[in-house]
Amino acid sequence: MSQLPPPMASSAWAPTTVSTWSATPVPTTFPPLGEVVTVAHTKGGAGKTSLTFNLAYALSTCGAKVLVVDLDQQTGQSVFLGDAARPRIGEDQDVADVGAVLLGRAKFEDALIRDVHPNLDVLPADEVSMGIAGRQLADPWVRSRLVDILDSARADWDITLVDTPGHHSAVVTAALSGSSGAIVPMVPEAGPVNELPTILKTIRKTAEVSGRPDVYGIIKMRVWGNSSYRRLAEDEIRVVADRFEVPLFRNKIPEDAKFGEAHLVGLPVGAYLPSARSATAYRHVAYELIQRRGWRFPVPELL
Numbered sequence: 001m002s003q004l005p006p007p008m009a010s011s012a013w014a015p016t017t018v019s020t021w022s023a024t025p026v027p028t029t030f031p032p033l034g035e036v037v038t039v040a041h042t043k044g045g046a047g048k049t050s051l052t053f054n055l056a057y058a059l060s061t062c063g064a065k066v067l068v069v070d071l072d073q074q075t076g077q078s079v080f081l082g083d084a085a086r087p088r089i090g091e092d093q094d095v096a097d098v099g100a101v102l103l104g105r106a107k108f109e110d111a112l113i114r115d116v117h118p119n120l121d122v123l124p125a126d127e128v129s130m131g132i133a134g135r136q137l138a139d140p141w142v143r144s145r146l147v148d149i150l151d152s153a154r155a156d157w158d159i160t161l162v163d164t165p166g167h168h169s170a171v172v173t174a175a176l177s178g179s180s181g182a183i184v185p186m187v188p189e190a191g192p193v194n195e196l197p198t199i200l201k202t203i204r205k206t207a208e209v210s211g212r213p214d215v216y217g218i219i220k221m222r223v224w225g226n227s228s229y230r231r232l233a234e235d236e237i238r239v240v241a242d243r244f245e246v247p248l249f250r251n252k253i254p255e256d257a258k259f260g261e262a263h264l265v266g267l268p269v270g271a272y273l274p275s276a277r278s279a280t281a282y283r284h285v286a287y288e289l290i291q292r293r294g295w296r297f298p299v300p301e302l303l
């Protein structure tokens with residue numbers, strides 16, 4: 001008579017099924033990924049700050065340790081800091097922010113706001129201080145400090161996302177020259193679409209001089225309705241993406257009233273209401289970015 005193997009103790013085995021997949025960060029012993037990605041568009045109001053902070057949040061929930069560096073003197077970023085926001089400080093007082101670090105007046109550690117959300121830290125910008133630093137970013141010394149800051153962030157964070165102002169070219173090119181990747185938010189409307197070749201040329205020119213960054217993708221933002229006007233704009237984005245041979249993300253962020261509510265209370269929409277349409281879309285954009293780049297964080301297959 002054949003001998004059956006002895007039954008396994010129930011605690012020694014558990015089936016792995018799709019339902020056991022979880023986005024909860026798993027502690028790892030990997031060294032940090034060390035990616036620096038600048039979010040850039042030459043047009044104001046194109047969605048840079050929204051994309052930076054909300055994508056950072058979505059990536060952090062995938063288990064990545066994420067840093068946001070705010071280089072926008074308008075401190076648009078601060079509105080996503082919620083309770084972690086520091087009070088605004090007057091012109092005559094020193095403030096520990098990214099501008100002060102760039103000018104050599106503050107230490108990186110003093111300016112850093114840790115744990116704004118689990119896995120998510122922020123180097124904020126103060127309007128006055130970053131305003132001064134921004135005007136000096138054409139100076140090679142200040143510029144090299146920014147590149148040093150971004151390079152040293154690689155040792156401690158998996159992904160550093162850099163928010164840039166829409167208008168200040170010295171800030172944008174300095175950030176790009178210190179980044180491995182660039183992401184371009186794209187609202188499918190005439191103004192931002194017409195500016196798309198300009199920012200792609202700026203990124204290309206920086207890459208010719210500095211050897212970086214690569215364009216990691218164009219991400220469509222604030223998409224709503226299905227008018228012929230919107231479809232024309234989306235077609236034009238596809239044409240420009242093909243001409244410059246850069247990836248256009250399949251996942252896009254819808255226009256969403258819940259996003260506006262979250263913005264008002266200073267939260268990424270994923271932290272405010274994880275079931276909101278735009279929160280789900282941001283998670284999907286994060287999964288797509290992770291899959292396109294082959295980063296090691298476990299995400300569900302969506303593509």
Ligand SMILES: Nc1ncnc2c1ncn2[C@@H]1O[C@H](COP(=O)(O)OP(=O)(O)OP(=O)(O)O)[C@@H](O)[C@H]1O
Pocket residue numbers: 043044045046047048049050051072074076164165166167221222253254255256257259260263278
């Ligand atoms: N998915 C969305 N649904 C609704 N509103 C949105 C969405 N995404 C962004 N917005 C709104 O669009 C506006 C402009 O976005 P944002 O501030 O991110 O642009 P920006 O490019 O950073 O602007 P600036 O050039 O001034 O820095 C904000 O009021 C923001 O709340």
Ligand SMILES: [Mg+2]
Pocket residue numbers: 048049050072076077164165
């Ligand atoms: Mg902004």
